[in-house]
Amino acid sequence: MTDQSSNQMWGGRFAAGPDAIMEAINASIGFDKRMAAQDIAGSRAHAAMLAATGVITDNDAEAIREGLLTVLSEIEGGTFQFSTALEDIHMNVEARLKEIIGEPAGRLHTGRSRNDQVATDFKLWVRDQLDAAESGLLALIKALLSQAEAGADWVMPGFTHLQTAQPVTWGHHMMAYVEMFGRDLSRVRDARARMNESPLGAAALAGTSFPIDREMTAKALGFDRPAANSLDAVSDRDFALEFLSVASISAVHLSRFAEELVIWSSAQFRFVTLSDRFSTGSSIMPQKKNPDAAELIRAKVGRIFGANTALMMVMKGLPLAYSKDMQEDKEQVFDAADNWMLALAAMEGMVKDMTGNRESLAAAAGSGFSTATDLADWLVRVLKVPFRDAHHVTGTLVAMAESRGCDLPDLSLADMQGVHEGITEDIFTVLGVENSVNSRMSYGGTAPAQVRAQIVRWQEFLAG
Ligand code: ARG
Secondary structure (H helix, E strand, C coil), X not given: CCCCCCCCCCHHHCCCCCCHHHHHHHCCHHHHHHHXXXXXXXXXXXXXXXXXXXCCCHHHHHHHHHHHHHHHHHHHHCCCCCCHHHXXXXXXXXXXXXXXXXXXXXXXXXXXXXXXXXHHHHHHHHHHHHHHHHHHHHHHHHHHHHHHHHCCCCEEEEEECCEEEEEEEHHHHHHHHHHHHHHHHHHXXXXXXXXXXXXXXXCCCCCCCCCCCHHHHHHHCCCCEECCCHHHHHHCCHHHHHHHHHHHHHHHXXXXXXXHHHHHCCCCCCCEECCHHHCECCCCCCCCCECHHHHHHHHHHHHHHHHHHHHHHHHCCCCCCCCHHHHHHHHHHHHHHHXXXXXXXXXXXXXXXXXXXXXXXXXXXXXXCCCHHHHHHHHHHHHCCCHHHHHHXXXXXXXXXHHHCCCHHHCCHHHHHHHCCCCCHHHHHCCCHHHHHHHCCCCCCCCHHHHHHHHHHHHHHHHC
């Protein structure tokens, strides 16, 4: 649409309206309408402050307040007519306010600019998302804790290089992810505390000559304090970058777990059974049950980290203060936030519903010479053999078992004594998988007692 009349909000010095392409590249209303509630909350706080400081009358402030509530209900009810000619959410709301209440609407923008307005709206929006992420992470952590509690002593293979390494417990493996998502939670809380300063009242860039009260608007909007430098306040997007960084790291964690679920649910592993509610079928192969949710979670990190990279590149090299480049911040954050929340919820649902297959896990735990380290440790502990030599003796025994196609506990005492004469019957006590995990009692180790202690620590943390 080419609008030949000049812009009603800022067109005083313009004889003609923008070209259609200019309007298309300039307008943000297509996406920033998602910040309508935040925009109206910011305007209400600003208008109340203008009245309290005597900049506008109480009557005008009341008209603005009621008018803004009407605008909000129109937007929430879906009857609001968004206009591209009005560029963005800020001017769409103000123009509609003018239609509803007339002249007082024109006083709302006293002592502020769209620059501090958009920074405020966007911060409020990102802050809400951090709160949503906190809830999502807490729910996921709780689901993992339930799995860990149920299978605190279930044995399974632990891997390095995805090769069988040493037996671990199911609970221990679940708790590893609790630690990861717990760090995400703490990053979310840090980011929220650091970002919670109000840009409102920084105006275009230099502050304002009106006697505004920035403490008052900061408090009304739940900020801890006003941002201390007006140039920084309007040009800072660290809060968005930090949100995307936190989301990226969390998405990395989600993708790692998703990958394990894809592997574990395969016919070759059978470590877990995913519920029907979180699986899909194949249109051609009737036997298939596909872990699509896990695969999509695994993929989400791509777009979330992509958003992080994109906004870093938008912000790099921008001179102070506001530049229109910064309008490119929102779509990245919106998309990353939507997908992070979805991935958290899907992972929580999958974890809640999945069944660890105790027998398959135990069978796999005993194969692949997983207790070779226990054998070497026994030689060190009981026979006082230096660890390097014990490693060599054990390696010889592993090669012997491998050539016979059996596991370590299947070798006879005579076979073992042929490799090291000091070995006694006692060695067989450490070759059992259960004994192996029970012996790993070092702090943070895989022994069920250690795992249960960590579960209790997390439960206490969650209970606050
Ligand atoms: N839509 C703009 C944005 O998202 C609002 C701020 C516009 N400010 C300006 N001086 N043109 O960044």
